[in-house]
Structure formats: structure tokens, C-alpha cells
Amino acid sequence: MLSRPKSEEFLPHFQEYVNLVPGGNLLELLEGQISQIVDRLASVTEEQGTYRYAEGKWSLKEVIGHMADTERIMSYRLLRIARGDTTPLPGFEEQLFVSNAGFDRFTLGELLKDFQCVREDTLSLIRRLDETAWQRMGHYGGGEGSARSLGYIIAGHAIHHMNIINERYLA
Template sequence: MSQRPSKEEYHPNLEQYIGLIGEERIVELIAAQTEETSAILASLTDEQGDYRYAPGKWSLKEAIGHITDAERVMSYRLLRIARGDKTPLPGFDQDIFAEHASFSAWSAAQLLEDYRAVRQATLTLLRGLAAEAWTRIGVCNGCDTSARALAYVIAGHERHHLNIIREKYLNG
């Protein structure tokens, strides 16, 4: 599935992520991101992982854990919508997730293993979707949302955070 979602398929707040994705084929892009993020994690030292670029900001480990947790949530939403479930899905508080995840105690190897497992599950889900499933609409956080839009959110959210990681954590 390579066709971008229309603006009617998602809440305007999600444009910050969807807007980062061009005309790339979404499944291939998500697969390619796996290697890019894995390379960052494979070279991560404990010192880098614990780094915070400002007081009150997540550590690099927490940022990476957040990418993975957000993908879990978005993939779950995508699954429910793609399968035709019309049950409204609530939002989630990313800060509560980060606070209770204890990512600072994880090693880079654990973060990598978790990220790759979640990403593999996402790719398996996306590769198995029927054409009509991509455009099914459900309700997420009170707004109509398509399965396709959620795939773009997954890719755009990761791209957003990788941009921050490169700028603020690895070059800071």
C-alpha cells in the first residue's frame, strides 16, 4: 500500500508525523527504518543511553523505548480498525508509559531486541492486510482514523524521533 491517507482519515494533530512521509511505499519504508534504528541501537553505549539533552527530557533509552511502545499502541489500533472493529479506541499517556517502563534499567541489547520484535510484528501485520483493510475507518482518541493513516503514523513517529535523536542525543 503506497497511497497516502487523505486528511479526512486522521486527526490534524497526526499531520506532524504523516507529513514527514513522502511518496515512499509505506511497508518498504517501515522495513528500511528497522535497519536504520537497529544500527543506532547496536552502537549505543550505556553512557549515551542515559544521556538527557535537557532537564526533564527523556533519556535516549527512554526515547527509544517510547518509539517502541507507541508503535505497539498504533499497531494495536491498526489491527482493530483493519479487522473492522468499530469500538472507539482511547488515547494513551506517553509520559505515564515512559515513567512506568523503567527503560533506564534496560541495556541497549534489550532495547534492540524489544524494538525488533515489535517491528517484526508490525511488518507481518501490514504485509498480511487485504487491500480494502487499509482504508477501513475506526475511531481513535475520538477521531475517525484509517488503518492506512496509522501505518503512516508509525513511520512518521519513528522518523520524528530519529531526527531528534540525531540532533539532540548523538550530536549533542
């Protein structure tokens, strides 16, 4: 079982995500999130998918698309660091990604399938990492972090956004 990363293994703004991850087996949590997310959103209508709870906020479809895009980036960082690459990896501007993605033109089903595919790819990578790979440190987004921390950030990011979806979009 992968142990929780120490605070010096990730940038401070990721603390919220790491804190959201419950104790237990990280791999099982990541696997279980697929059905939890897909099942929770399966009955959402296309009209609900374009709902924004306030002016300037993302639509529900944009949140789902953002979740997949962010996981792609975090998983790529995880791969690079786990393989021992210490090349500094840049940050990314999430608002720019969402505004240029056109997520609202896709159906909810398409976006959920995309998230599911991205998560399956993340799981494929994670299943093949040994303890040494998890401990490796690298540079991303202007700071230093471990491969292990990225696994927790991926899980916590999904929890964070599902909490927002449940509280602000589907309450």
C-alpha cells in the first residue's frame, strides 16, 4: 500500500487535494472513482450539463472536461518523475485550457467516457510503478514534488471537483 506523501513532497497549494484522500489503498480508490463519478453523473441531462451555478463559473460539462485534462497533465508529470526525469515541467493555465476546449459542444456521455479513458491510462501507469519510482522527486509547476504525491493529487482533485458538483450543480 502506498503511503501518504509528506508535505515537503508537493507544493503547498496541493495540500487540499492530498488531505481529501482517505486512508487506505490508493489504487483501489482511483479505480473506484471511475464508477462513482460515472454513476453519479449518468442521469444528468444535457441541459443540466450546461448549467453554471454563478456568472463566470464553468458549466458542469466544463468541470468534467477540466477533470480529464488536469489528470492528463498530472499523469504525464507522474510518468516523467517516476522514470527519473528531473527536467523542470511547466505549470498550466486551467482557465485557458477550459476556455479553448469547447467542452459544452460534447455530450455528457462523451465527456464521461473521456474521463474514464484518461483514468484507465493513469491506472495502467500506476500499476507498473515500483517503490523506487514512487519515491522519486522531480520539478513541476515551479516547485518540487514526488511521484507519490502526484498519485494523491490526482485522486484528491477528483474528490474536490465531485464535492463541488454535488454541492453546487446537483444539490
